[in-house]
Amino acid sequence: MFGSIDPALLISALMVASVPILLAAIGELVVERAGVLNLGVEGMMIMGAICGFITAVESGSPALGFIGGAAGGAILSLLFALLTQVMQANQVASGLALTLFGLGLSSLLGQGYVGIKPPLTGSVPFGPLADIPFFGKVLFSHDPFVYLSVAIVAAVWAFLKFTRGGLILRAVGESHDAAHALGYKVQRIRLLAILFGGAMAGLGGAYLSLVRVPQWVDGITAGAGWIALAIVVFASWRPWRALLGAWLFGGITQLQLNLQAAQVPIPVEYLSMSPYLITILVLVVMSSGRGRASLNAPACLGQNFHAAR
Amino acid sequence: MKRRQLLATAALGLSMAFGGAALAQDKTKACFVYVGPIGDGGWTFQHHQGALDVQKTFGDKVEIAWQENVPEGADAERVLTQMALGGCDIIFTTSFGYMDATNAVAKKFPNVKFEHATGFKREAPNVSTYNARFYEGRAVQGHIAGKMTKSNKIGYIGSFPIPEVVMGINSYYLHAKKVNPDVELSVVWAFTWFDPAKEADAAKALIDQGVDVIASHTDSTAPLAEAAKTGGKVIGFGQASDMADYKPSPRVSSIIDNWGPYYVKRVGALLDGTYAQADAWEGIAGGEVLIGEITDAIPADVKAEAEALRDSIGAGTYHPFTGPINKQDGSPWLAEGATAPDGDLLGMNFYVEGISGEIPK
Known part of the structure; x- marks a missing residue:
């Protein structure tokens, strides 16, 4: 149908390409379900990218690098938590500031790390499974983080749907006053959610600098954090839809490049804008007529809470 | 306290922006505007290598200053004006998108030489353009x-x-x-x-x-x-x-991209008084493309x-x-x-x- 494009290679490529935005999106999804809007995803991602890179280069271990990346993102998100949860600052402004700060700080930290190659992460050895036609290439030829990212989606879904902790988190996001009245520590729960979001964004960033690219260059995330934010809305705050959204966004980029390489005459502009068009479409369809509730947006999203109020 | 910190940060920012330049007027000052970070490992990095070549060649006679990550557009015009006011004698603007800003500022500062990379507009006699084949x-x-x-x-x-x-x-x-x-x-x-x-x-x-x-x-x-x-x-x-x-x-x-020879040539011409407006497009022969x-x-x-x-x-x-x-x-x-x-x-x-x-x- 599309010339010489091999669907197995395309699917396997989109699974790899969507890992960073998927990780960042699932983290932000949890944050937003707790009622906090953190627009600093881009900043936390790039901090994760540089912290992970530095850790991996200095220690020689990619695994430590990913831990370092998650820690870097989480530490930066702690700043956001301090501003919004303790000092009650505006979440939108703080999030934007976090992005700008993260971009600058990562550039500073990365000064000595330009042009260095990090230790490489291998694929998971599936042995004979990888030789199965089609499915071997699609399912069994990736690095561990492709599987880990899907596992995290499943874990977040199960946590939100089946556990008491997930119920409390959602309660905090839907009505912080009610949750407070029931005796839950709203700010502490939100702080934990923000830390989780930061760690996931950092992990996504580390994946970029350690596996996807793999090297450090200033501005490596190039807007991936904003796409992650769009995916959360696209997914209407549901984990599996976030996976779908990430594959859609990642897949269309891959398809677009593959179509060009295969010299199929479809204007690239249409494909490039299609994920955003679909996001707008989803929003319009889901919000038509039945109000904010049908959109599934947490009712307290973006609102600060203080017990004394 | 807060204000002092703010001032200190601003001063630090300024000194970083202008490469810690002293305001000695007897030296010829060559300034460079970069579109990306020097650490990009490509385009801007190579321009900066050229700037360092200028410093190495002329030593005490020339001081260099630069600013990284300057967005194309209105910000560029502000940065260029600042540089011209700050005593720069020759300013190299190293991205295509600085074209209009370079020409606009050049008209206001006829005594400062402007050199714009990869552009084609030379609206004032003090604007030259250069590119590589x-x-x-x-x-x-x-x-x-x-x-x-x-x-x-x-x-x-x-x-x-x-x-x-x-x-x-x-x-x-x-x-x-x-x-x-x-x-x-x-x-x-x-x-x-x-x-x-x-x-x-x-x-x-x-x-x-x-x-x-x-x-x-x-x-x-x-x-x-x-x-x-x-x-x-x-x-x-x-x-x-x-x-x-x-x-x-x-x-x-x-x-x-080897910009060093061109930068050295132009700053040298400025020093010995032979500088003239130019439209340079050198390639392998001129040493700009290696x-x-x-x-x-x-x-x-x-x-x-x-x-x-x-x-x-x-x-x-x-x-x-x-x-x-x-x-x-x-x-x-x-x-x-x-x-x-x-x-x-x-x-x-x-x-x-x-x-x-x-x-x-």
Whole structure:
């Protein structure tokens, strides 16, 4: 149908390409379900990218690098938590500031790390499974983080749907006053959610600098954090839809490049804008007529809470 | 306390912006405006190397200052005005997008010399422009690509469909075709100068299509990193900077932007009073375009041919666009033996015959 494009290679490529935005999106999804809007995803991602890179280069271990990346993102998100949860600052402004700060700080930290190659992460050895036609290439030829990212989606879904902790988190996001009245520590729960979001964004960033690219260059995330934010809305705050959204966004980029390489005459502009068009479409369809509730947006999203109020 | 901190930060910012320059007026001050960070490993890095060459050559007679990450547009005008007021005698603006800002500020400061890279507007007598003939380097890459490809599929990652890039694609293809008539070229437009993840994706898409030689016109080393993952099956070239970390393979050669000689020449002319407005477009001959070491991953005979091609372009005995060349639609462009006039190259908006696909509008 599309010339010489091999669907197995395309699917396997989109699974790899969507890992960073998927990780960042699932983290932000949890944050937003707790009622906090953190627009600093881009900043936390790039901090994760540089912290992970530095850790991996200095220690020689990619695994430590990913831990370092998650820690870097989480530490930066702690700043956001301090501003919004303790000092009650505006979440939108703080999030934007976090992005700008993260971009600058990562550039500073990365000064000595330009042009260095990090230790490489291998694929998971599936042995004979990888030789199965089609499915071997699609399912069994990736690095561990492709599987880990899907596992995290499943874990977040199960946590939100089946556990008491997930119920409390959602309660905090839907009505912080009610949750407070029931005796839950709203700010502490939100702080934990923000830390989780930061760690996931950092992990996504580390994946970029350690596996996807793999090297450090200033501005490596190039807007991936904003796409992650769009995916959360696209997914209407549901984990599996976030996976779908990430594959859609990642897949269309891959398809677009593959179509060009295969010299199929479809204007690239249409494909490039299609994920955003679909996001707008989803929003319009889901919000038509039945109000904010049908959109599934947490009712307290973006609102600060203080017990004394 | 707060105010003192703010002032300290501002002072630090200023001193960083102007490279800690003292305000000594007896020195000639050369200033540079960069569009990206010096650490990009490509375009801006090479301009900064040129700036450092100026400092090395003239020592105490010249001081240099620079500002990184200056956005194209209104901010550029502000930065340029600041630099002109701050005692800069010559200002190099190193990105195409600074064109209008450079000309606007130049009119207000007739005593300051302005040098704009890759532009074509010289609206005031104190504005000069300079560029490099990168298509000469593309010819050498094309030759290597045509010889080295086993799948007969070669790739090119384009940034934006502007004459500069189209020129490079045509030169690359023509010289691959010359040594390998079966070669096919796939062009992928990334629509960015710098987005490592997207550049890696573009390279991966090409590799998945069976391409085994990739040239890129974007700024990062990501396409080479992607090629490196194939374990030697796919080769590529360094772009703007040598990208020597990927030697000997996948990086088998490179085009290096070498701005140093031009910067030294212009600042030198300013020092000895021979400075005049110019429109410079140097290539291999002028030393602005260097071909990075061709590694041992290339067979010795191919390497020798590529070097001979480089030398003949440098000596002026061969022009990469020598007729007969037809346009993509089959209409004639250059007659037998004719070489491309500079005007045609600078406005190039067509593929040559044999390249499939269309240039995005």
